Amino acid sequence: MELTTILVAIAVFLIVFAWFRRPNPRLPPCPKSPLPVVGHLFYMSRDARPQFKGFRKRCGDMYSLYLGDALVVVLNGYELIKEALVKRADVFSDRPPFFIDMATGIPGKGVVFSNGHTWKEQRSVSLSILRAFGMGKNLLAERIQEEAGFLMNHLASHKGEPIDTRIMTNISTSNVICSILIGHRFEYHDKDFQDLMYRMGCLVSDQQMVSLVNFIPWLRHIPGDFFQAKRITANVQALMQMLNKFIVEKRRHIEDSNEVCNLIDAYTIEKNKKIQSGMPTSLDDESLMKIMFELFIAGTETTSTTIYWCLLYMLHNPNVQEKVHQEIKEKIGTNRAPTIQDKTQLVYLNAVIKETQRLGSIVPLGVTHMCSEEVTLRGYTLPKGTYILPSLDSVLHEKATWGEDASSFRPERFIDGDGKLLVPEEFIPFGTGRRVCLGEAIAKMELFLFLAHMFQRFEFLPPAPGEVPPIKYEVGGVLAPKPYKIRIVDRK
Numbered sequence: 001m002e003l004t005t006i007l008v009a010i011a012v013f014l015i016v017f018a019w020f021r022r023p024n025p026r027l028p029p030c031p032k033s034p035l036p037v038v039g040h041l042f043y044m045s046r047d048a049r050p051q052f053k054g055f056r057k058r059c060g061d062m063y064s065l066y067l068g069d070a071l072v073v074v075l076n077g078y079e080l081i082k083e084a085l086v087k088r089a090d091v092f093s094d095r096p097p098f099f100i101d102m103a104t105g106i107p108g109k110g111v112v113f114s115n116g117h118t119w120k121e122q123r124s125v126s127l128s129i130l131r132a133f134g135m136g137k138n139l140l141a142e143r144i145q146e147e148a149g150f151l152m153n154h155l156a157s158h159k160g161e162p163i164d165t166r167i168m169t170n171i172s173t174s175n176v177i178c179s180i181l182i183g184h185r186f187e188y189h190d191k192d193f194q195d196l197m198y199r200m201g202c203l204v205s206d207q208q209m210v211s212l213v214n215f216i217p218w219l220r221h222i223p224g225d226f227f228q229a230k231r232i233t234a235n236v237q238a239l240m241q242m243l244n245k246f247i248v249e250k251r252r253h254i255e256d257s258n259e260v261c262n263l264i265d266a267y268t269i270e271k272n273k274k275i276q277s278g279m280p281t282s283l284d285d286e287s288l289m290k291i292m293f294e295l296f297i298a299g300t301e302t303t304s305t306t307i308y309w310c311l312l313y314m315l316h317n318p319n320v321q322e323k324v325h326q327e328i329k330e331k332i333g334t335n336r337a338p339t340i341q342d343k344t345q346l347v348y349l350n351a352v353i354k355e356t357q358r359l360g361s362i363v364p365l366g367v368t369h370m371c372s373e374e375v376t377l378r379g380y381t382l383p384k385g386t387y388i389l390p391s392l393d394s395v396l397h398e399k400a401t402w403g404e405d406a407s408s409f410r411p412e413r414f415i416d417g418d419g420k421l422l423v424p425e426e427f428i429p430f431g432t433g434r435r436v437c438l439g440e441a442i443a444k445m446e447l448f449l450f451l452a453h454m455f456q457r458f459e460f461l462p463p464a465p466g467e468v469p470p471i472k473y474e475v476g477g478v479l480a481p482k483p484y485k486i487r488i489v490d491r492k
């Protein structure tokens, strides 16, 4: 081809591109002009957090980005997020396609990535099963309590040597989910369990790279594995196989027993009931496997990372740590372990947990939503299929809500003048609207019980006197502190 023909072709392409991507007053503004094919992709830094704050300053609460072909609208501030996810939940509650969902081989099943009727049915069945476990005898609290006991022994065994607690709390939160799903916990050195933990860890840390493939699917075909798409697929497949093995083993068990003691039993019973009644249903074994996979992924790292943040904040605020310990000593004493019934009494600990979740903001951009049809929001017209990023960060760190010291750790902001817990509606670390976190109740129970046990028994100190690890984070599936070490001293 002649050079002139190539130049003309490029010029025509650029003119057509500029025409289609000219500023559209019906859409929220873009912070910069998008490039052909890649859109704003090359403008995005690895840690988009500070960048997104800058975009908000420049464009206001609502702005558009093009990631490849995908139109992504970022929503900032509580009122706007509420307007979309709560008041217009009928249009803003779908999910777009996610690479990790494709990698399971059964996309669109389960809860996190499904839409429409399937999502409604799967979510409501899962939620009612989890609720039933948290009622009466309270299977959930019992299992968390038991796991907290194991964690305490494990932490004590290090005898005050500087250690990184992350893997230990990860094992504990993962074991809680295992107990709920399959009815038993694993020993720390169990080979299957270690494999499960390793693969899950890889999946979480690989999310940052693969997130671009969510918006620009063809990136996964680039030779090599720059975006970790192949590694993710291999880990997802291995995890799904393990979960399927558990289901097959448990199904044999459920045939000779009516006792419902795990999610597999409860889901299978519900599925059989629906099939026998002749009602059309989306409940099937693939969806069960998918839900188990999702609860593992969504339920382990999130809670464990919050504990990791809390300990780091305690190193920076030793007076807060002492106040929490004194409250526990006063209200419960040190002769018995804290229980879930103690929760309402420990106001200061509850405030510390909330402040950790607010400032830590471990899911800063929420989980992506998608418009199920064309919709008008604040005068802009968002086409069907627009990706929506609700910036939880923008709400949890908003000075107008939390005060000028919004970037400081101050649990007292969650306590009113009468010493009662005060939770403003802007406290939304679990999201808001129809897609609000399914595991919120479990996470709250875990955070309370694990931390109450920890602060009752131990004092947490920097690895060496005066060497407090800095508050720095790394970006992955969740926003976590950079690895740090801590000394855990038994108060006994």
Ligand code: HEM
Residues within 6 Å of the ligand: 111, 112, 113, 123, 177, 294, 295, 298, 299, 300, 302, 303, 306, 362, 363, 366, 367, 368, 429, 430, 431, 432, 434, 435, 436, 437, 438, 439, 440, 442, 443
């Ligand atoms: C501190 C811990 C946790 C935090 C901060 C957290 C946060 C979130 C957020 C922000 C969302 C997205 C909401 C949206 O799409 O608007 C979400 C969804 C979800 N979370 Fe959590 N989560 C936590 C723990 C858990 C646990 C323990 C489980 C399960 C046992 C869980 C299961 C889920 C599921 C299944 C969804 C998807 C709900 C749906 O699409 O309908 N999460 N979570």
